[in-house]
Amino acid sequence: MTCYIIPPMDAPEETYPKPIVSVDLTIFGLTEVGLEVLLMQRGAEPFANTWALPGGFIHVGEDSDLESAARRVLYGKTGVETPYLEQLRTIGNAARDPRGWSLSIAYFALISADNVRLRQGTNATDVAWRPVDEAAALAFDHMEILRSALTRLRNKVEYSTLPVHLLPVRFTLGELQSVYERILGRRLDKSAFRKRIAEADFVVPVAGEMRRASNRPAQIYRVRKGHKTIFFNRTI
Amino acid sequence: MTCYIIPPMDAPEETYPKPIVSVDLTIFGLTEVGLEVLLMQRGAEPFANTWALPGGFIHVGEDSDLESAARRVLYGKTGVETPYLEQLRTIGNAARDPRGWSLSIAYFALISADNVRLRQGTNATDVAWRPVDEAAALAFDHMEILRSALTRLRNKVEYSTLPVHLLPVRFTLGELQSVYERILGRRLDKSAFRKRIAEADFVVPVAGEMRRASNRPAQIYRVRKGHKTIFFNRTI
DNA sequence: CCTACTTAGTGTGTTTTGTCAACTAAGTTC
DNA sequence: GAACTTAGTTGACAAAACACACTAAGTAGG
Numbered sequence: 001m002t003c004y005i006i007p008p009m010d011a012p013e014e015t016y017p018k019p020i021v022s023v024d025l026t027i028f029g030l031t032e033v034g035l036e037v038l039l040m041q042r043g044a045e046p047f048a049n050t051w052a053l054p055g056g057f058i059h060v061g062e063d064s065d066l067e068s069a070a071r072r073v074l075y076g077k078t079g080v081e082t083p084y085l086e087q088l089r090t091i092g093n094a095a096r097d098p099r100g101w102s103l104s105i106a107y108f109a110l111i112s113a114d115n116v117r118l119r120q121g122t123n124a125t126d127v128a129w130r131p132v133d134e135a136a137a138l139a140f141d142h143m144e145i146l147r148s149a150l151t152r153l154r155n156k157v158e159y160s161t162l163p164v165h166l167l168p169v170r171f172t173l174g175e176l177q178s179v180y181e182r183i184l185g186r187r188l189d190k191s192a193f194r195k196r197i198a199e200a201d202f203v204v205p206v207a208g209e210m211r212r213a214s215n216r217p218a219q220i221y222r223v224r225k226g227h228k229t230i231f232f233n234r235t236i
Numbered sequence: 237m238t239c240y241i242i243p244p245m246d247a248p249e250e251t252y253p254k255p256i257v258s259v260d261l262t263i264f265g266l267t268e269v270g271l272e273v274l275l276m277q278r279g280a281e282p283f284a285n286t287w288a289l290p291g292g293f294i295h296v297g298e299d300s301d302l303e304s305a306a307r308r309v310l311y312g313k314t315g316v317e318t319p320y321l322e323q324l325r326t327i328g329n330a331a332r333d334p335r336g337w338s339l340s341i342a343y344f345a346l347i348s349a350d351n352v353r354l355r356q357g358t359n360a361t362d363v364a365w366r367p368v369d370e371a372a373a374l375a376f377d378h379m380e381i382l383r384s385a386l387t388r389l390r391n392k393v394e395y396s397t398l399p400v401h402l403l404p405v406r407f408t409l410g411e412l413q414s415v416y417e418r419i420l421g422r423r424l425d426k427s428a429f430r431k432r433i434a435e436a437d438f439v440v441p442v443a444g445e446m447r448r449a450s451n452r453p454a455q456i457y458r459v460r461k462g463h464k465t466i467f468f469n470r471t472i
Numbered sequence: 473c474c475t476a477c478t479t480a481g482t483g484t485g486t487t488t489t490g491t492c493a494a495c496t497a498a499g500t501t502c
Numbered sequence: 503g504a505a506c507t508t509a510g511t512t513g514a515c516a517a518a519a520c521a522c523a524c525t526a527a528g529t530a531g532g
Contacts, residue, residue: 017296018254021339058328060253060337065329090326090341092294093301101296103257103341105326174509189491194510215508216498233471234490410480425520427482451479452527470519 019092020102023069024055024142026088026149027080029113029129030166035183036113036129037146038078039138046098047139051130053146054078055104070107078127084110084165088149096141104140108149110165157183161202161230164223172211172218173197180236188236200230255328256338259305260291260378262324262385263316265349265365266402271419272349272365273382274314275374282334283375287366289382290314291340306343314363320346320401324385332377340376344385346401393419397438397466400459408447408454409433416472424472436466 027038039051056073063069067085074082085107092103113129132150136143156162163179164171177193197203203221210217263274275287292309299305303321310318321343328339349365368386372379392398399415400407413429433439439457446453 016293018257019294019296021254021257057252058255058337058339060255060330063330066326066339069328087325089323090302092305092341094296094299101294103294103302103339105328105339172509190509191492191511192490195490212499213508214500215506216500216510218509235469408480425522426480427522428520430481431519448528449479450529451477452481452529454480 017101020097020099022055022057022102022104023066023073024053024104024106024145025070025074026053026106026108026146027074027078027082028108028110028132028149028153028166029116030179030182031113031129033129033131035132037132037135037149038080038116039128039130039135040077041126042139050137050139051135052139053106053142054127066105067107070105074109078116080111080116082109082111084162088145088152091141091145104145106145106148108152110153110162112166112168114168154183156229158235159232161200161227164203164227170206170209170220170222172220173203174218175211176203176221184236193236196232196234196236200232202227202230253337256333256335258291258293258338258340259302259309260289260340260342260381261306261310262289262342262344262382263310263314263318263347264345264368264385264389264402265347265352266415266418267349267365269365269367271368273368273371273385274316274352275364275366275371276313277362278375286373286375287371288375289342289378290363302341303343306341310345314352316347316352318345318347320398324381324388327377327381340381342381342384344388346389346398348402348404350404390419392465394471395468397436397463400439400463406442406445406456406458408456409439410454411447412439412457420472429472432468432470432472436468438463438466 025038029036029038038054040054042048042050042052054073054077056069056077058066058069059072063072066087070085071082074080074085086109088106088108090103090105092101094101096102096104132146135146138146153162157180163183164176166179167175173194176197177188177190180193181188202224204224206220206222209220211220261274265272265274274290276290278284278286278288290309290313292305292313294302294305295308299308302323306321307318310316310321322345324342324344326339326341328337330337332338332340368382371382374382389398393416399419400412402415403411409430412433413424413426416429417424438460440460442456442458445456447456
């Protein structure tokens, strides 16, 4: 067991113990059901057997920075490599963890759900997708974090190209519009939608590739290389 | 000196030392010079005598949560009570502090500069306003934090009522427009500006009170009670 | 007291943008 | 080959943004 001593510095500061620090992730995916979040059943106290957001401690000496700690937690516990990861907020207070003053740096991730193979090579007791609106009674203050993440996601979806990260690498404009509609919970005008997407100029048609169904085939698109999330100046 | 032992939990997790955790503030104010940021000269190593953002450690057992730690740092080091405080981002890596793996939760604050009395009852070596564009060579990675704060501020100013927090409680619409213009660095159309402000409906005229000068007097306004920052759906 | 000047505050015509719905296109199914 | 479905485009009308000019109400200076 490690005994860690805070180095002396400003006279009165060195006498305070350090808070517990963890990194927690809200991982969103879009399945047939709709928008879902990846949850884990905790194996240890506190909150043993309760569902929680995937999370872990920082490995001082191994993790070079916060984001790589988040990526390690994500990969180590779910086998998922995430194409989109963004810092959400940091929550810290004396009450959120029965073990004492605790700090959680919350991240939110978007993944293409069909890249995920749950319960393969993970050390989690149980890992599962849950519809965002059905998650309840999570460990710690993870419900509050989840609500923050949902708010942030819905806000950004209104104004940005963020939702492409929920799709596979190849998709049609109809599928892209459907992603926006399912997250926002309302229908969008096809003509206006396509105008916005064209102006943002972040997707390119894949020459010759079409999605075939029992109707007119649709052009397949992919995200332009080096794409950074673009923000519209109007709602989508 | 305190020796703090991490409580046992998940088997492999307990062996890692905790990172250093601090709270740092970027405090903006608007003076005759323009947009300025409050800096302190550090009294102790590392980076003794170097200018830095005001900051400090969390007082586990005294601070109830992160935001109150931020308010304590702000008040204790500058004597300023801030009307607007917002969490910016959390930076953590092995290189930013020579003492080891360190974490900084950065906040950004807006204050009405005329409420500030610098160097009165503070324990800081030196405290001063510095123009945001002239700050350079700050301690740690505080320049990066300052740049993040500036980006966030300018983005929000484009789309929100945030700048009122930089003004005294009573102000004219001309003064409010001037705040927007000075932060954004461009002129705004008076007619369009007033339409946006009127639609947002967050300021109310103070009956009978006018700002007198060598021209037509201007109506004085104040912020509507209980105002939360309003976001426009177009640029200001 | 009259004119010039300055900033407050409003109005207006043009241009741009959003909205809605219809239309053509190109496949499948029966 | 007719009916159906979704893809993709077009255009008319309404609404909002923009630029700029106008009126209002004070002070300053002769």
